[in-house]
Amino acid sequence: xxxNSPGNPPAGLDDQVPGASAAAICKRPGCGNILPGQxxxxxxxxxxxxxxxxxxxxxRVSAPAAVPADTSADPLAALDAVIRQAAVLTRAAREQxxxxxxxxxxxxxxxxxxxxxxxxxxxxxxxxxxxEAATPPRRSPQRRPRQPGR
Numbered sequence: 001x002x003x004n005s006p007g008n009p010p011a012g013l014d015d016q017v018p019g020a021s022a023a024a025i026c027k028r029p030g031c032g033n034i035l036p037g038q039x040x041x042x043x044x045x046x047x048x049x050x051x052x053x054x055x056x057x058x059x060r061v062s063a064p065a066a067v068p069a070d071t072s073a074d075p076l077a078a079l080d081a082v083i084r085q086a087a088v089l090t091r092a093a094r095e096q097x098x099x100x101x102x103x104x105x106x107x108x109x110x111x112x113x114x115x116x117x118x119x120x121x122x123x124x125x126x127x128x129x130x131x132e133a134a135t136p137p138r139r140s141p142q143r144r145p146r147q148p149g150r
Contacts, residue, residue: 023035026047027045028046028055028058031047034047
């Protein structure tokens with residue numbers, strides 16, 4: 001994190017006039033492209049999708065390397081490896097916690113229950129149709145025609 005003292009404004013903000021639009025530059029270090037103009041919506045931070053992807057991929061913490069058994073030689077390297085591993089594990093825990101949102105879980109359970117009920121109803125209907133097909137059709141008893149005079 002960077003800290004700005006009260007007397008020093010952040011770099012690039014001292015020469016801007018409030019209310020005037022200045023040409024914005026892509027956020028990815030080393031790019032320097034001017035951002036395309038927009039009429040509405042949130043202000044762009046990157047010149048394109050590829051720049052945004054490269055920025056976020058570069059900012060990603062790499063998977064920690066295996067910590068050597070003999071960490072007494074360089075304790076700072078061991079501490080760095082542990083901090084990187086903690087960052088990776090923290091990110092994984094946050095992703096798992098986000099997927100366990102109670103509202104989302106309830107919705108998944110309700111959807112599964114509805115699917116189960118539809119499957120049960122289809123099975124009952126299929127069973128009834130099979131039973132109906134297996135029984136011979138009922139014939140109504142034929143009546144003998146009445147003979148006149150009886």
